[in-house]
Amino acid sequence: MSEPSRDTIFALSSGRPPAAIAVIRIAGPHARAALQALGVKVPEPRRVGFARFRDPASGEVIDEGLVLFFEGAKSEVGEDTAELQPHGGRAIIAALMAALGRLEGLRPAEAGEFTRRAFENGKLDLTAVEGLADLVMAETEGQRRQAYWQMRGTLGKQADAWREKLIRALALVEARIDFSDEGDVPEDLLAPAVAIARELAGEIGTALADGRRGERLREGLVVAIAGPPNAGKSTLLNRIARREAAIVSPYAGTTRDVIEVHLDLGGLPVTLLDTAGIRETDDPVEMEGVRRAQARAAEADLVLWVVDARDGAGAARPPAGQSAPAVWLVRNKADLIQGATSDPLPGASGLRSESKDGSNKSLKVMINGGLTARNELHSQISGLEFTLSAASGEGVSALLSALGRYAAAFLADSEPALITRARHRKALEDVLAALRRASTRPVADREDLLAEELRLAAQALGRLTGRVDVEDVLDVIFRDFCIGK
Ligand code: GDP
Numbered sequence: 001m002s003e004p005s006r007d008t009i010f011a012l013s014s015g016r017p018p019a020a021i022a023v024i025r026i027a028g029p030h031a032r033a034a035l036q037a038l039g040v041k042v043p044e045p046r047r048v049g050f051a052r053f054r055d056p057a058s059g060e061v062i063d064e065g066l067v068l069f070f071e072g073a074k075s076e077v078g079e080d081t082a083e084l085q086p087h088g089g090r091a092i093i094a095a096l097m098a099a100l101g102r103l104e105g106l107r108p109a110e111a112g113e114f115t116r117r118a119f120e121n122g123k124l125d126l127t128a129v130e131g132l133a134d135l136v137m138a139e140t141e142g143q144r145r146q147a148y149w150q151m152r153g154t155l156g157k158q159a160d161a162w163r164e165k166l167i168r169a170l171a172l173v174e175a176r177i178d179f180s181d182e183g184d185v186p187e188d189l190l191a192p193a194v195a196i197a198r199e200l201a202g203e204i205g206t207a208l209a210d211g212r213r214g215e216r217l218r219e220g221l222v223v224a225i226a227g228p229p230n231a232g233k234s235t236l237l238n239r240i241a242r243r244e245a246a247i248v249s250p251y252a253g254t255t256r257d258v259i260e261v262h263l264d265l266g267g268l269p270v271t272l273l274d275t276a277g278i279r280e281t282d283d284p285v286e287m288e289g290v291r292r293a294q295a296r297a298a299e300a301d302l303v304l305w306v307v308d309a310r311d312g313a314g315a316a317r318p319p320a321g322q323s324a325p326a327v328w329l330v331r332n333k334a335d336l337i338q339g340a341t342s343d344p345l346p347g348a349s350g351l352r353s354e355s356k357d358g359s360n361k362s363l364k365v366m367i368n369g370g371l372t373a374r375n376e377l378h379s380q381i382s383g384l385e386f387t388l389s390a391a392s393g394e395g396v397s398a399l400l401s402a403l404g405r406y407a408a409a410f411l412a413d414s415e416p417a418l419i420t421r422a423r424h425r426k427a428l429e430d431v432l433a434a435l436r437r438a439s440t441r442p443v444a445d446r447e448d449l450l451a452e453e454l455r456l457a458a459q460a461l462g463r464l465t466g467r468v469d470v471e472d473v474l475d476v477i478f479r480d481f482c483i484g485k
Pocket of ligand 1: 227228229230231232233234235236332333334335336388389390391392
């Protein structure tokens, strides 16, 4: 690709037509010319204009609407950007897109290209780009909030601050290397550099010890519905999916694949997986589906083990011995138990009191105490039991409220999370490893080794934000540092 950023790109930025209004964005050096070609008077930057959009060839009016213009560096993309807001009809959009495509120097944008340019033009760092992507995909309040703050730079700013300190430490060591034979460099430059490395290691270590809070909120609490055949798993999932809070999305793949239902429980994301497809089969296509279903279920944070209530408590138990998530027992088909339907179902009044280990109480303690340690949660909460009827719906809301409470404790979001992706974690773990080596002997005593580790740490941090210009920053600091010479 030869200098793709010199093209002017355009795209429909709003959703699928038809809609009341559409937004077409044009970014690049020809954005202004493109507006003029459509017969539009370019409005003052950041002011709204009204215009008729004309076909450049015939001069015929295609539609009319609002138009905006943002100048180069002051735009979100960092290049001249124009925005057309015609009506959101298919023919209008098709005609405008076709007209733009015929203009010299213009081409349709590739997926994510506006944001990519914003990154390349220094408008967003990588963590902000990821925050923006998450913000668009956010399904719940919690996810939205976390994504918004990440887009605003919670992690990016922290990484920059760490990086600055790191480069200061590096400058000290470099000074020591470069000027060691000259008399006027203070003898002990290594000790303060090592002190900075230790301090940073402490801070980054603390940030990493967050129980994966941010990643969990991003991904949501994953709950697998499992149990023997005909227990009513699919019926339960369908019952839950019919609620307003649910967004059903079949997991891409074969028909035997996992069905996901995304729930918004009090603003927290919960994904229910139907693993009803897990059954014996010889069909290779089905087997692949089953394999995937099992893999997804094994990663779940919680399993709802559904059994037919008539089969008695000890009947089919979840397979033991797996490095298992917490398991709740759901006795389904309570409507078939004699007398059960005339009395309020035990499950309908809340958590079932028959839990052998008093986990009902533990749940309250856990929620009030805001415990977040995952293992602690699991040991306390395993053993919750519910009796309900997936067919009639009785008792289902009690299960859902318990799930909501579990999600709240599991995703405890008292403080905004810094780290929201495995990518962030990996980069910071690399930084921490280099800093730990830098803070201990023999590296801490050897200026060449120390410089190398600090440099590695700075590079790993650079990978996090996408800024790899360690040298540039070092030059500046180094010059300042040596100013007295
Ligand atoms: P799965 O194999 O675990 O997914 O079970 P299904 O959801 O396919 O249900 C098996 C059978 O049990 C179906 O005929 C359902 O209509 C029935 N069923 C499921 N839940 C209930 C329930 O709560 N009460 C009654 N009476 N029947 C149920």
